[in-house]
Amino acid sequence: xxxxxxxxVAARVGLSLRTIRHYDEIxxxxxxxRSAGGFxxxxxxxxxxxxxxxxxxxxxxxxEQIRDLLGVIDAVSADDGRxxxxxxxxxxxxxxxxxxxxxRIEALRAQVMGLEKLSRDLRTLAAPAARRTSDGRx
Numbered sequence: 357x358x359x360x361x362x363x364x365v366a367a368r369v370g371l372s373l374r375t376i377r378h379y380d381e382i383x384x385x386x387x388x389x390r391s392a393g394g395f396x397x398x399x400x401x402x403x404x405x406x407x408x409x410x411x412x413x414x415x416x417x418x419x420e421q422i423r424d425l426l427g428v429i430d431a432v433s434a435d436d437g438r439x440x441x442x443x444x445x446x447x448x449x450x451x452x453x454x455x456x457x458x459x460r461i462e463a464l465r466a467q468v469m470g471l472e473k474l475s476r477d478l479r480t481l482a483a484p485a486a487r488r489t490s491d492g493r494x
Contacts, residue, residue: 359389359397365367369406376406384409384423415460 366373379385380396385405388395398406405426412422428449435443 357388357399361391362387362398362401365398365403365406368403369410371406371410379406379409382419382423384419386424403457415457417456424449428453456492 359370360372362376365371366376376385377396380387385402388399388402389397391397408426409422412425417425428446432446432450435446437443
């Protein structure tokens with residue numbers, strides 16, 4: 357398994373060294389290995405997990421919610437279906453996070469629509485002023 361040092365990981369996922377170290381300290385993403393000198397070494401799976409967190413983080417989820425969501429994702433991936441009650445519980449938790457994501461999508465769409473309207477209104481308002489300027493009038 358190829359491993360990377362924290363600097364390479366930071367460059368790949370666009371997170372600061374400090375943020376990655378913090379995620380390790382709080383147990384959000386623990387490096388797969390440590391070098392003989394104690395340096396953090398990350399696997400490709402660790403990098404993918406950090407990239408996922410980077411995607412989720414700006415979406416108004418707390419670090420605790422992200423930790424829970426990652427736990428649910430891990431549990432669903434490992435679920436063999438032998439315990440239907442557990443599978444149903446995991447599916448329900450995934451549905452909860454999906455509903456939160458869908459709600460956030462709708463809120464962002466509303467914001468985008470509002471910004472687009474504002475931009476159109478400002479463009480419309482600016483057009484007469486631009487014509488006056490180009491005509492030489494003030």
